[in-house]
Amino acid sequence: MAAYLSEWLSLLIRWFHVIAGVAWIGASFYFIWLDNHLEDPPEWKKKKGIKGDLWAVHGGGFYEVAKYKLGPEKMPGILHWFKWEAYSTWLSGTALLFSVYYFGSPGYLIDNAKMELSTLSAALIGLGFIGGVLLVYELLIRSPLARNGMAFGAVLFALLLVVDWALFQVFAGRGAFIHVGAVIGTLMVGNVFLGIMPSQRALVETVEQGREPDERVAQLAALAKLRSTHNNYLTLPVIFIMISNHYPMLYGHAHGWLILAAIGFITAFARHFFNLKHRGVYRPSIILACGIMTVILIGVIAPPTGKQAAAQAAAAAEAAGEVSDADIHSLVSTHCAGCHAKEPSSPAFQAAPAGIALDTLDEVVQHNDQIMQAAVNSQYMPLGNTTGMTEEDRKKLGAWLQAHK
Known part of the structure; x- marks a missing residue:
C-alpha cells in the first residue's frame, strides 16, 4: 500500500509541476514575444509616457497592448503580477525531487559502481550543487561580466558543463540529468525572486510616490530585463530535462553528460532563432545548424547495426x-x-x-x-x-x- 500511495503522490505532484511549468514558460515566451513586437506609438501616446504598443486579434476580439517607458500617470487599482507561475513550478519540482529521488527509489539516483552513497548523503550532495551554483550565478550576474552578453553566456555554459560532468561522476545517469535540471530551474526562479520581483516592486513604489525613477531603479530594471532574457534561453533545455527520464538511451549512455551538454546547447541556440525572428531578424541558418547538429548527435550515439x-x-x-x-x-x-x-x-x-x-x-x-x-x-x-x-x-x-x- 505504501508503494501504491507513493505512486499517486508522485503522479499528483508531477501533474501539478507540468501545469505550473506550462504557465510559467508560456508567460516567459509571451512577454519576450511582446517586447520584441512593440511598435513605435503615435505621438499622442508618447505624450502619455507610452514607449511602445501593438495590436493583436485573439479569442474573437481585438487587443491593444501598451508598454510605458516608466509608469502610468496614476497607478491602476488592479495590477497583475507574474510570479506564482515561477514559484509554484519550482516548489512542485522540488517536491518531486524529494518524493521520487530522495524518498522514492534510490536506484534512480545512486549508482554504487560510481560512488557508494546513503540516500541522505546523496540528497545533501544534490542540494549542495543546487545551492552552490545559484550562489556562483548571483555573483556573476552582479559583476561587470553581466554587461557582456556573449562572454557571460560562455561562462555560464562552462559552469553548467562542469556541473553536468561532476554530477555524472557521482550519480546514476537519470539522477544526474534531473539534478542538472534542478540547478537550471533554481537559477531561473532565483532570477524571478532575487532580481525581477525586486525591480518591479521598486518601480511600482516609485510610481505610487509620484517620483521619477532614480539610477538605482533604472539599474534594477536593466538587470531584471537581463535575467528575464537568461530565463528565456534556459527554457528549452529545462523542458528537455523534464521529459528526459523517459529515455535511458540518453542518460544511460556512457557519455550521458556530453549528450546533455550538446542538447542543452542545441536547444538554447534554437531559442535564439525565435528571439531574433520576433525582432524581425530572420536567420534560418540557425535552425538548419541545429538540425544538422541533432542529426550528427543521433548518429554518434546510435547503437551498432x-x-x-x-x-x-x-x-x-x-x-x-x-x-x-x-x-x-x-x-x-x-x-x-x-x-x-x-x-x-x-x-x-x-x-x-x-x-x-x-x-x-x-x-x-x-x-x-x-x-x-x-x-x-x-x-x-x-x-x-x-x-x-x-x-x-x-x-x-x-x-x-x-x-x-
Whole structure:
C-alpha cells in the first residue's frame, strides 16, 4: 500500500509541476514575444509616457497592448503580477525531487559502481550543487561580466558543463540529468525572486510616490530585463530535462553528460532563432545548424547495426561462452524480475515499470531491444546496480539477445 500511495503522490505532484511549468514558460515566451513586437506609438501616446504598443486579434476580439517607458500617470487599482507561475513550478519540482529521488527509489539516483552513497548523503550532495551554483550565478550576474552578453553566456555554459560532468561522476545517469535540471530551474526562479520581483516592486513604489525613477531603479530594471532574457534561453533545455527520464538511451549512455551538454546547447541556440525572428531578424541558418547538429548527435550515439553489430555479437558470444536458456532465466530472475514482473517483489513498484514484465523468456525476447539498450549497451539497468550485475552477466545477456532477434 505504501508503494501504491507513493505512486499517486508522485503522479499528483508531477501533474501539478507540468501545469505550473506550462504557465510559467508560456508567460516567459509571451512577454519576450511582446517586447520584441512593440511598435513605435503615435505621438499622442508618447505624450502619455507610452514607449511602445501593438495590436493583436485573439479569442474573437481585438487587443491593444501598451508598454510605458516608466509608469502610468496614476497607478491602476488592479495590477497583475507574474510570479506564482515561477514559484509554484519550482516548489512542485522540488517536491518531486524529494518524493521520487530522495524518498522514492534510490536506484534512480545512486549508482554504487560510481560512488557508494546513503540516500541522505546523496540528497545533501544534490542540494549542495543546487545551492552552490545559484550562489556562483548571483555573483556573476552582479559583476561587470553581466554587461557582456556573449562572454557571460560562455561562462555560464562552462559552469553548467562542469556541473553536468561532476554530477555524472557521482550519480546514476537519470539522477544526474534531473539534478542538472534542478540547478537550471533554481537559477531561473532565483532570477524571478532575487532580481525581477525586486525591480518591479521598486518601480511600482516609485510610481505610487509620484517620483521619477532614480539610477538605482533604472539599474534594477536593466538587470531584471537581463535575467528575464537568461530565463528565456534556459527554457528549452529545462523542458528537455523534464521529459528526459523517459529515455535511458540518453542518460544511460556512457557519455550521458556530453549528450546533455550538446542538447542543452542545441536547444538554447534554437531559442535564439525565435528571439531574433520576433525582432524581425530572420536567420534560418540557425535552425538548419541545429538540425544538422541533432542529426550528427543521433548518429554518434546510435547503437551498432549491420556488420558492426554482428561482429560485436560474435565477440560477446565468444567472451561469454555457451549461454543456455536456463542461464538467462536465472540471470533475469536475479537482476530484472524483482521490478519487471507482473507482481514485483520490490516494494518500490506495484506493477512492472513501463509495463515491461519479464517473468518468462518469451517476454524477454519480446522486449529484446529495450533490454539491449538499458542493460547491455548501457548500464542503466538494474537501477543503481543494487543486484550487482557484472560485466560478464551483461555480455551473456547481450549474446543471448542477439541470438534471439
